Amino acid sequence: MRENVLLSNRITLWRVALLFLATLFVQPPGSLAAQDISDLAPAEIIRLGEQMYLKGLLPSGKPMQAYVSGDIPMEGTSFTCVSCHLHSGIGSFEANIATPPTNGRILYQERKPYIKGFENVPSYHRYASYFPVRPAYTDETLAALITTGFDPTGRSVLKVMPRYDLDDRDTAIMIAYLKSLSDQFSPGVSENEIKFATVIVEGVDPAAVAAMLLPLENQINRKNSQALTYQSSPRLARMANNVMGPDLGAKKFSLARWVLKGAPETWRAQLDAYYRAEPVFALLGGISDGEWEPVHRFCEENRIPDLLPQTDYPVLSNSDWYTLYFSRGVRQEGEAAARYLHSMYDLFAGRAVVQVVRDGRVGKALGEGFREVWATTGHPAPVEIVLPEGEALSGERLRQIVAEHKPAALLLWDDATVLAALEGLPDQAGRPGMVIASSSYLGKEMWNISESLRDLLYLTYPFRLPQEEGRFDVALKGVLAGKNPSDYDQKILRRSYIVGELLSKSLVQMRGEYYRDYLLDVVGMMADSVFPLYERLGFGPGQRYASKGCFIVQLGKGANPQLERRSEWVTQ
């Protein structure tokens, strides 16, 4: 039996080769195709196949057995299909390793050294040349590839892909899944158009909505004008063709506004209705003052990508896939404070860390962020004091907290009303070595921190410093042409600009493979980039939060102070 032979981890390459040949010539043709899985419902086949593809787990629930580099036995959970072929199955690029598509549509076609219809598009041509030609796979040769590591031409892939020890039935389930993977282009894409939508929660300041919409609609307008050019000017069309190819070059984009009204519990029905009326390929941006979770769930369940909504409260998940966020939200500042203090904790000589948390969404998010990262360091839990909503922290109460706990570091997750309470702290005996507050929570009042507090008070600041950000106005000018920059919220505008950039770059890199999962795969593979607003922004395969950094800063001296960095963008 093939599977029994493969169980030996001492198997050598030539044995595998002979095994491959046996699969082709000795095994009765069609034996794998004939493997009967018709007792399983189609949806169950897909579920089991997806479990193998994404998690490396057999239908029995046990890990698949993989042999890496031909001879290293590893559990398939460490070597899942998705880790290289990605969610869409269209494959990945990393350094000099190109992983080919593994979706049935492409596997079951002959691979030529070019892509038909795209012979003169450099990026397509380059892509096609990465992979050797091969005949179309059949169920038998695909089964042989998975279980022996040899493709239909006899070429070994064992140096880059494990061979998997699967029995005939599990192999048949896997093949059925691959046939279903990235089979039809996703909804929202037609021959002439790609439809997008952006979600706007009613009640958000109209100026903020305008700042969010401006760069997106600008990008859509540019693309549509370009598509028009493509049809009317062959000379200019050639330039577009070289970058985008004839297919994307000719397509127009549309951006619908999905406005959500009323309580968040009612949003799902509204989203469903919008989607039923006009399915879109992806959601772009979007904006909410508070809740985003219902939109996140809608995207997850309908498998619709949402590129970078503007919310302070993203859904935190290690497994959800369809919404990409700018960051982990306001809580990321609490997390950064924990990492910063961890870097010097050994100097605290046993003194406590105290965090004062304003009861309310912002304070709680900051407090949670700090607490959770601090817990991973193994240090004693911080002393936590919750301030009731609406009740300002008094100087007296702060003095008591400091006198009682004598903290090495004090975290104040509160709004700008806390600044008055801090005034006497620098002179108090036994005061903390440093006080940390959130620049986002303090808001514009942080620029009014009194001189006497500036040595003691540190701020979390999750953006590029303002004095260095001005250089990026150059990039924004294209978006703002003819408009007054001060009419718009700069942070919202800049974030939305990033969405437009990300969209255009990823669509070009998708090479006409209009699958929603592939859009997310491509964004994941994109190089870290230098964009406005964030010092560093980038995903990575499977990563969901683009900006992981946050500076710790202090306010400099003088009447017109600048922020001064006290940390790097990321501290571990």
Place this chain on the structure above:
Amino acid sequence: MTKGITLVILCMAAITGFSPNRSAVAAEAPYKRTVESLSMPDVVLVNQKGEKVRFKTLVESGKPVVVDFIYATCTTICPILSAGFTNLQRKQGVDSAKFQLISITIDPENDSPPVLTEYLERYQARPGWDFLTGSRADINKVMNSFGAFFPNKMSHRPYNFIRTNDQGKWVKLDGMIGGRDLLNEIEKVGVK
């Protein structure tokens, strides 16, 4: 007859492997081995437990050391490199403490100590395999000292570096090396 010829060709192909010098299949080519003089930077990195590690001290502890550059969410290259480390530890058994394996993340933004711990568990790492993160500037400095600077994590290369007994001399292995080959290379620098 035709079938017999095809069989022979396929057999030859399967045993020797085609080696067109392109991308995915370039990995079929043998790995490249060079010996380089490297000077280690004095920086403090952070291991999977969140502990500070003075990199120079760890590397120059006197034990044979193998270093690679990976990151937790990487696609093709890192799983293969890490399987090589898993294999080394398995094959050396209780003797795996004789040498130090060091993986250094090239994605310090994402790779916090808990992420590193989860990664090592996934590859069944034993004591003696540390996964280091740190500030980007310090990680860049370490990459530079190995002549392996990757400004973009998606363009890194499959390098293994083995510290030899000869002061400052490292064996650099460039390529998707198999488990047995890596073991042979380790043995060449004196680990038996």
Place this chain on the structure above:
Amino acid sequence: MGYPISGRCGVALALVLWGTAVGWLPPALAAEPVVDKKAFMVNDYRYEPPEGATANLDIGLSLCGTRCHALSENFASYIKPGGWRLIKIAGNVTIRVELNNPFLGGQCVCVGNEYKIDWYDAATYRDRSEIRTPAVE
């Protein structure tokens, strides 16, 4: 709403802008004021503890890394927006600063390169090869 583009010039401009967006053309730039500023970028650092102190050398080195890198500017954030260039004017410049940590004394020695920050008009300046990129970002 986005700004309207119409007519033949409009569509040509639109293509150029889309091209800019996808990164195959340099951004159209307006003139910017000439600045007279230097940027410092750290390559190396060390910790010098207070006289006689022998404890906390590792953590001091680590904190000096943070201190020196916080002083250091980001090369990419100068050259990526387009229009700015950095001209190296001195190498191995040493800056000595207080560690400035409330829990540990001592000084940090930050060693790096100094750059003159220069503005150029990217619309007329095409030879980007002259923008030298150091090995460290």
